[in-house]
Amino acid sequence: MTEADFNFLRMLLHQRSGLSLSAEKRYLAESRLGILCRRRGIEGLVPLMQLLRVGGNAALESAVVEAMTTNETLFFRDHTPFDLFRDVILPEKLAANAATRSLRIWCAAVSTGQEAYSLAMILDDMAGRLAGWKVEIIGTDISSEVLEKARQGAYSQFEIQRGLPIQMLLKHFHQDGDKWQVSERLRAMVTLKQHNLLDPNGHLGQFDVIFCRNVLIYFDVPTKARVLAALAPRLAHDGAFVLGAAETVIGITTTIVPDKEHRSLYRDGRSGKAQTAVPVRPYNPPRAAAIGSLRS
Known part of the structure; x- marks a missing residue:
């Protein structure tokens, strides 16, 4: 070339x-x-x-x-965002949305689906507390190829062993040949759509939680600012915005600002309201090294 x-x-x-x-x-x-x-x-x-x-x-x-496009992903990637989701974000939203009993989550670079299905597993484990709630997980990606894989919800032994606790494998997957298939229950919780983060997004509606992890690192600063400017209006004023560990909004935008207590967690900067921190209970899922022994 x-x-x-x-x-x-x-x-x-x-x-x-x-x-x-x-x-x-x-x-x-x-x-x-x-x-x-x-x-x-x-x-x-x-x-x-x-x-x-x-x-x-x-x-x-x-x-x-x-x-x-780089589509590197795995189940419960980096752990911390999922600690935040389960132990900080969900308690906040259960209290704040008690009247509407609704929760909308956007995975804004869902790749082959592991992030969305990881969130769905956490929500499914809390099914008792969410009884009667309308819960939506919307996953978007620019790539139609990775979205098709996400829709199929079938993962190789290698993909399963990367971050998925064995208890969750047994509960939420079944083996089909040389693949592990996500349960129909989890797949029904996730809606997948093709979307370019540079395109208008108003049709997607507003979200209580936005995960946009490990995608801004591939953009230059002006493009980061453009993407964040488009995402900010989609976040509810009391919502939660989650970035990757190597990403930040500092020096790029003030419409989304860092949470004062939790790394990788950001808030709506337009309201100017102080955020109340909720103590985090560490989430340390068991190692998945023994999963290979489950093969038939």
């Missing part, structure tokens, strides 16, 4: 998805797009770039964006 082609690719990715591809990632682009070429019967990177430069092929442009 020539330098001119790579620079064109970087511009295209930024315009279509906000992805900021650094100069040293040319090898990664060549590798991933080489696979795309083989899948689509394109004879190489040169013809691919020629097709992209001509324009007018939205499907090809989307395929290139999907190929270059």
Whole structure:
């Protein structure tokens, strides 16, 4: 790939998805797009770039964006956000929403679904306290390919062993050949939609909780500001906004501000109201190393 082609690719990715591809990632682009070429019967990177430069092929442009999007995820990733959800956010929302008995959660970069299903497991374990409540988990992603995998809810042994406690495996999954299938009950709790975080999002409505973890790290500062400006109006004034451990809003926006007590937890900065902290009970799910012994 020539330098001119790579620079064109970087511009295209930024315009279509906000992805900021650094100069040293040319090898990664060549590798991933080489696979795309083989899948689509394109004879190489040169013809691919020629097709992209001509324009007018939205499907090809989307395929290139999907190929270059990182979809690394796992069940209960990093643990802390799920501690916060179970022990801080849910008690707040159960009290605040007692009258409406409704709870809306947005996973705004759901990838192959592990984050949304992890939240669904926590909610299912609290089914007694949520009896009579309307609970919605909306998962969105720019990639149609990963969303299809999320909808299927079927995961390999390797994917299952990455973070999923054995007790939750036994309760919420069943083995189907060489895959582990999420229960129909959990899949019914999660609605999956394709959405680009750079696009208008008003149709999604307002949410009590927004998880937007480990996606801002791929954007430059202006794009981070643009995404956060779009997400802020979707957050209820007493809602909770969760970012990845390596992400922050400091110096980018004041519409979403850090919670004074809890790392990775953010609040609506527009209301100016102080937040009341709830003590966190550490959540340490058992190691999943023994899951392999369950194979038939």
